[in-house]
Amino acid sequence: MVVLMDPSEDPEDPLRTHRSREKTFIFDVVFDQHASQEDVYLATTQQLVEGVVSGYNATVFAYGPSGAGKTHTMLGMDTEPGIYLQTLSGLFQAIEETRDSTDCSVSMSYLEIYNEVIRDLLSPSSGFLDLREDSRGSIQIAGITEVSTSNAQEIMQLLTKGNRQRTQEPTATNKTSSRSHAVLQVIVRRRGRGAHPAEEVRVGRLFMVDLAGSERASQTQNQGKRMKEGAHINRSLLALGNCINALSEKGGSRAQYVNFRDSKLTRLLKDALGGNSRTVMIAHISPASTHFEESRTTLLYAYRAKNIKTRVKRNLLSVSCHIAQHTDVTSDLRGQIQRLKAKVERRERERRGEPGSRDAQGRASTPAPPAVALPWAHGLLLPGGGSLLSVPPLKSNASSAGIRHTHCVGQPPPLVLLWTISAPK
Numbered sequence: 001m002v003v004l005m006d007p008s009e010d011p012e013d014p015l016r017t018h019r020s021r022e023k024t025f026i027f028d029v030v031f032d033q034h035a036s037q038e039d040v041y042l043a044t045t046q047q048l049v050e051g052v053v054s055g056y057n058a059t060v061f062a063y064g065p066s067g068a069g070k071t072h073t074m075l076g077m078d079t080e081p082g083i084y085l086q087t088l089s090g091l092f093q094a095i096e097e098t099r100d101s102t103d104c105s106v107s108m109s110y111l112e113i114y115n116e117v118i119r120d121l122l123s124p125s126s127g128f129l130d131l132r133e134d135s136r137g138s139i140q141i142a143g144i145t146e147v148s149t150s151n152a153q154e155i156m157q158l159l160t161k162g163n164r165q166r167t168q169e170p171t172a173t174n175k176t177s178s179r180s181h182a183v184l185q186v187i188v189r190r191r192g193r194g195a196h197p198a199e200e201v202r203v204g205r206l207f208m209v210d211l212a213g214s215e216r217a218s219q220t221q222n223q224g225k226r227m228k229e230g231a232h233i234n235r236s237l238l239a240l241g242n243c244i245n246a247l248s249e250k251g252g253s254r255a256q257y258v259n260f261r262d263s264k265l266t267r268l269l270k271d272a273l274g275g276n277s278r279t280v281m282i283a284h285i286s287p288a289s290t291h292f293e294e295s296r297t298t299l300l301y302a303y304r305a306k307n308i309k310t311r312v313k314r315n316l317l318s319v320s321c322h323i324a325q326h327t328d329v330t331s332d333l334r335g336q337i338q339r340l341k342a343k344v345e346r347r348e349r350e351r352r353g354e355p356g357s358r359d360a361q362g363r364a365s366t367p368a369p370p371a372v373a374l375p376w377a378h379g380l381l382l383p384g385g386g387s388l389l390s391v392p393p394l395k396s397n398a399s400s401a402g403i404r405h406t407h408c409v410g411q412p413p414p415l416v417l418l419w420t421i422s423a424p425k
């Protein structure tokens with residue numbers, strides 16, 4: 001339980017006793033100033049790990065005003081690592097426990113949304129990236145770098161590298177303020193061992209999001225570029241808040257349309273907020289009285305987010321459909337080989353001068369020649385395989401002419417062959 005007391009309230013004032021702005025909020029867990037990073041991990045994200053390895057989507061995001069401790073919770077410090085490292089360690093440990101029966105591969109990507117554009121933090125030179133919806137309605141980031149990894153330390157090294165590219169600037173409220181939303185995506189693909197064609201791959205996606213902090217321009221004293229960044233940050237967080245409001249009313253009497261398309265952040269978090277994902281929201285507030293308004297709005301959004309229901313389902317990618325495609329291709333190729341073999345055989349027979357030879361289906365491929373051939377055109381097959389063909393001048397409808405049959409007249413075969421071509425009518 002969190003009790004938010006209004007610092008401007010005077011308990012002695014009898015006129016305001018019934019107009020108190022004091023508010024009580026109840027959450028699944030609340031951490032005070034004594035909670036360690038491990039306490040936060042164990043009570044929040046640890047429960048998501050098992051699901052991701054089993055093919056479910058999960059999201060954990062840090063929300064709250066600037067300077068309230070979001071980056072501290074997610075990234076932490078070397079001595080006190082945050083959610084990222086602890087979750088990744090838990091994930092690789094869970095994968096290790098399934099090693100005997102399954103094969104797992106893990107890949108990651110890291111991006112930031114800065115001023116409403118998406119940048120790949122692992123490959124900043126690749127420009128701005130686009131969000132696309134795939135055939136199953138889940139959001140994909142087109143062209144993002146996906147790096148395969150085999151342990152948590154490797155991901156952390158990539159994260160540190162990516163964080164150097166992340167937009168961070170000092171503001172009046174936080175000297176290392178994150179000016180962008182950072183999204184770490186980890187994908188776990190797990191496949192059972194064995195060559196059964198109906199085998200399935202389980203694909204679990206884990207998003208870990210460190211949001212930029214909501215801010216009041218007056219408090220941050222931002223101007224120029226910082227102010228523009230602040231406006232973009234607030235706009236996307238407002239869109240997030242609107243989605244949370246609309247989703248929390250869903251199914252209720254005040255149900256509203258949920259506009260995910262209002263910002264890149266809400267489009268990216270669409271599944272996390274109202275779709276196929278198990279989601280944990282870690283809201284941050286400052287105990288400072290000067291932060292009363294921010295704390296109030298943060299607690300309100302977090303409280304409403306509790307009402308949101310997501311519908312999780314395991315992501316199964318059927319390998320059998322790929323195998324079916326391969327089987328089709330293989331049988332096509334087999335048929336083609338058969339036809340080519342028959343053709344080669346036929347040619348061989350023809351070369352040896354075996355008239356009336358039959359193809360693989362038993363059809364007569366070279367009908368027996370007439371007793372007396374009346375050649376209209378003739379050619380000479382050379383020993384090297386080439387041929388010389390002499391054709392009398394053709395009439396205009398010569399295209400209807402075609403090779404009818406071939407027969408050997410010379411001695412010794414197969415050096416000389418006479419080609420008989422029907423004359424154009």
Ligand SMILES: Nc1ncnc2c1ncn2[C@@H]1O[C@H](COP(=O)(O)OP(=O)(O)OP(=O)(O)O)[C@@H](O)[C@H]1O
Binds near residue numbers: 071212
């Ligand atoms: N629980 C905590 N224990 C110790 N230090 C903390 C804690 N929470 C935050 N801090 C410190 O407070 C400062 C601000 O925190 P942090 O940068 O995490 O805030 P933030 O919410 O990410 O801010 P912004 O939105 O501006 O990026 C940092 O120096 C951080 O180390």
